[in-house]
Amino acid sequence: MEYLLQQSMNALSLGGEYALLALGLAIVFSVMGLVNFAHGDMITFGGYTMFLVAAGLGIANPALLLPVGVLSVVLFAMFLEKVAFKPVRGAPPTTGMLTAFGVSILIQNVALIFVGTRAKSVPTMDFLISNVTIGSVRIPIVQIFETAVTFIAIALLVVFLRRTTIGMAMRAAAKDVSTVRLMGVRADRVIATAFAISGFLAGLATVFVLARRGAVDPFMGFTPVLKAFVAAVIGGFGSLPGAVIGGLVLGVAEVMMQVVLPESMAGFRDAFIFTAVGVLLLVRPQGILGERPDFGEKS
Amino acid sequence: MTIERRALVGAMALGLCIAVAGLLVWGFAAPYHQRLFFTFLVNLIAVVGLQVFMGNSDITHFGHVGFMGISAYVTAILATPVAVKRSALATAPFGVNTFELTPLVAVVVAILITLAVAFLVGLMMVRQAGVAATIATLAFLVIVHVVVMNWVDLTRGPRAFYGIPPKATIGWAVATAFGAIVLARAFRDSKWGLQLRASSEDVAAASAVGVPIRKLRFAAWMLSALIMAVAGALFTLFVGTISPKSFYFDLTFLTIAMLILGGMHSVTGAVVGCVIVTVGVETMRFLESGPAVAGMKLPEMFGLTGFFLGLVIVLSMAFRPSGLLGADEIDDIWHRRRLRKAGVEVS
16 A cells, blocks of 8 residues: 555656656647757756756755756746747748757757766755655655646646636647737747746756756756657647646556566666557557547548 | 659769769778778668658658667677677577578568568558657667667677677678669659658648558658668678667767758758768867867867757758758759750749
8 A cells, every 4th residue: 555655656756747848848839830859958958057056156055946947947948949949930840840859969969068978966956855754655755746846837837828818829829820920919929938838847847857866967858858758649749638648647657667567677668668659659649639640531 | 663764864873973982992992981981881871761761751750770770780699600699698588699690691681670670660650640750760769779778688788799790891882872872762753752752741632632641651661661771780790899879869860960961852962961961070070089280289079079960950950941952863953954054944
């Protein structure tokens, strides 16, 4: 029972992290059709910012450090949008995707050139990895935090998308951008907001990725975001509820694999999971909530 | 598969350039440059193989290097002498350390196994819309990498796999590159290639005139995997030592940058991009090591090569998204020039 509780907490928090990232990808995709391969590098950027602030300026107080980290990712996301993705707005999806891919390679290598390959530890996250004991169950604080933050963030996002004008414009833009512009909403604002939200969610995820790893390196963003991509595909690419569901499904699947697989096979975990996703997509190409891919055929 | 005469001439011309370059290198170049040229040819074959799928179906493919990896490892496992395998693969499953195949047979088996894997992945691929398909290819690359890294008994895991007989020669590589170019052109300019390209521009219209989109996409996928498999086997039999890192992101980035710069809709573009990026990357490698230029000692800058590749991709996308050659082949350019000389207005 305790074991079950521990593992489900594990699954929820991991799934929450994937959901945060997948949501960020889905928001940008739904508004401007961009598959943002540079999403992972936002995490890297946030990680390095926190590292620099903590090590360089000596600010170790998490109440200050964490908001700075999250804010830096938001600003970085908006910066990327202005500099890198504006020129390819309205271009075919392949162009945008490859641009993002190139930007991602650029950021990784800039990090390599200027800060080196070696991982640098960020010590101030210690309080996050300590455990709390509830009854006889020990749960790392980070998991409770992560699960709670994920659900609060999603709830806030829902309110934002349903209650504010710009939120409604974003939902409308996901369906039909030109009509939204005809209604007098500026495309610039909608897209900038989408990136800001995506950066905010990625910033939250950064804190948790960092707490798990305890160190930053130039490629730290890749694996979490690959998982987020897969989560988004599981849920149906471009669907916001799909991204959340996909993230949670993936988190649960990963933790279950960890429990089921014997020690000697543990390294194969991701291979098994991705293969399983492949089989799922064979049966249901559109993912859980996506729209069926159109090949112009009679169904 | 019928192929227009003009396309055939274009493909032959490209192939001949490679062959002449190969002869020159074989005859005059130093061993280091021979190795460099061989690597260039392997990359060229890979880029052409990538073009077959990406250029015709317009689906970004990040998993092509995975096929190279499968083929390379199967070749290595089968062709390495028993004497080496007895110590290097002491605990190998399926008794692979009890026999060895001649390199040619090993390559054939490797290609068949790669095609079998491509078949299974392809079944899923052709049902996906563009974005999901691309992410699936990326996931495929990761699967291959994870399996090679972790199946230590069979692949030596992250450690280098050594002792593979280095039987491949520049001649073989030139011949293969020639064949890959002709095959890619033949597919691109065949009825099927044209139909597939049409479907990538307008699914509904192509489907309405009866284009079997999924079948054609599957055909392109398999042909691409075939060319990648040959490239992987060739690479293995030349270098003699491989590791999982040889078939992961570095090679993926490199080949994608090559294809994008040249123009993914054109086989000629693939070749041109490959040449330019190879020159660029070698220059960057030189600068990266912190050389002394004109009496000045430059700092070591690890990561410069990757930075260059990223820059190539981003700048191409910003200024020339369809690549240097767009959808033009070498014979299209000749043809237009001839028409213009004859006084015909061409766009």
